[in-house]
Amino acid sequence: MNEQDQDRMKKLLQQALPPVAEDAEPTRDLWPAMLRRMDRKQVAKTQLLPVWFDWALLAALVGVAAAFPASVPVLLYYL
């Protein structure tokens, strides 16, 4: 593709998709949406905490069971 072809393609593209007007602005204040987004993530983080804690507890139990096999019946008794 030579330079002339490129120029033709550029012109065609500009005619098909004209540039966006420079004074474009959002239709609403986006700060409330930003706050909602931040709150949602905060809630998600706190909801993730118990899941993380469950896994840590399970890992600890498996560790104890592997290190002290004699403790398995005791653990099972308390489950």
Added chain:
Amino acid sequence: MNRENDRKAQEREGRMQNESSNVLNDFQHGDLAAFETIFRLHQRAVYGWLLRIVRNHAAAEDLTVETFWRIHNAHACFDPSQGFEGWARRIATHAALDWLRTRRAECELPADLSAPATTDPAIAAEIRSKVALAFSRLPPKLRIAATLAVIEELPGKEVAEALGVSVAAVKVRVFRALRLLRKDLERQGITP
């Protein structure tokens, strides 16, 4: 009298710069009020930038929030001495790129975004829509480069900074975009 006015203007400017740099420093340390100030100062510019790339009002608004969310999360990495706009623009460009990647090519890109009276009436609506459709099928990386450099006619350096690549890389991407677009149009029976 003029000298007095100049001095006052300089003082005012200096004060504003200090305040602005204070806000940026506070933001870097995770201050929410500073983040809100920055958000309100820059949301319009970020929205405008995103609209140029995605050409969809609703998506640009969502992406503005997404961009500022990423900015908020990365506050500790922000370097106030480098300025906020360029950094925000890079983050916005990456957010737009992610959005373009998750969308399959559809288009009909909306026509009501244009600045007035720049289109040539001789170009038939059908051809314009085919060009828009072919453009929407380009790989997102090439599409963003072509959008900013060809459609929006931004300087190569500005596009390169936003994309995080060299000016030469931008030129290569634009060239590849135009070549792919031409091939696509030729397949549709349009000889540019």
